[in-house]
Amino acid sequence: MENHLGELWSLFDFLMPGFLGDRQNFGQRFRTPIERAGNDERRLRLAQRIAPFLLRRTKQEVAADLPAKTAIAQTVEMGASQRAVYEGIRLAMHAKVRAAIAERGLARSGIVILDALLKLRQACCDPRLLKLQTVKATKPGSAKLERLLEMLPALLEEGRRILLFSQFTSMLALIQQELERLTIPYVLLTGDTTDRATPIKQFQSGKVPLFLINLKAGGVGLNLTAADTVIHYDPWWNPAVEDQATDRAHRIGQDKPVFVHRLITAGSIEEKMQVLKERKQALASGILDASAAKALALTEGDLEMLFEPIAG
Secondary structure, three states: OOOOHHHHHHHHHHHOOOOOOOHHHHHHHHHHHHHOOOOHHHHHHHHHHHHHHOOOOOHHHHOOOOOOEEEEEEEEOOOHHHHHHHHHHHHHHHHHHHHHHHHHOOOOOHHHHHHHHHHHHHHHHOHHHHOOHHHHHHOOOOHHHHHHHHHHHHHHHOOOOEEEEEOOHHHHHHHHHHHHHOOOOOEEEOOOOOOOHHHHHHHHOOOOOEEEEEHHHHOOOOOOOOOOEEEEOOOOOOHHHHHHHHOOOOOOOOOOOEEEEEEEEOOOHHHHHHHHHHHHHHHHHHHHOOOOOOOOOOOHHHHHHHOOOOOO
16 A cells, blocks of 8 residues: 555455445545544554554564665755746746646546646756757756766765665756766666666676666666665655665665665655655555554645745
């Protein structure tokens, strides 16, 4: 379960049909009161009902001897030109989302909302991802890319072995250009990679110190314990997905402390995403752990918060 209680209902409906009622009944009894109203009494009742059928073993319990994992938030300030691009996208997309919700309602505006949020995230990563003529003309630059290119030589000089994750393969391509300019060796894994074994072997053997990985292609199923540093170039909506990616390095077999850097653009949608990620973590914990805090769902108010102007 990662996003909402409907996923929990689906699991039990497959395993034990009827145990949690039909979808509509479950929504009325549990999902709506818990996600929309934060009803603790309903949350506890649901947690108690499913508890006999759950065996929850956290990584800390299974691998108590794992070395420490340290999370570091690297906040980056956009320059004036990049900020202007971001603000232009924010204003245009905010108006588009409001119009869609007014016309079709929140539930039927998902594609418009996701497209708008995607464009804001791309503006934070590097305005070139937007493929706009104005960006080609003004060349606003990317504060985040500049910070990354400051970090990498210093980390590599310290002997760090690094996993660098991004959702955007196009962003990885831009990073590749800079690495080649700086003659920094690397290997790459994306959905287009046909030979996965070779880059993995090169990194694990110590031949190459930097592994560029597309989040969707390499977020699960890899054992990369040669790494002691993880960089998330663009934070992802779902904390479980980010944690799975980090755990390519922080897993059984790791004997070194792991440092996890998240590059976050200040005053942008990326900062505001942290609020939603905390709520999703609460959603899962609140059901799997009956003593956890209540969970909340995404609302129109949340969307307004995401599209608020940059402070300052």
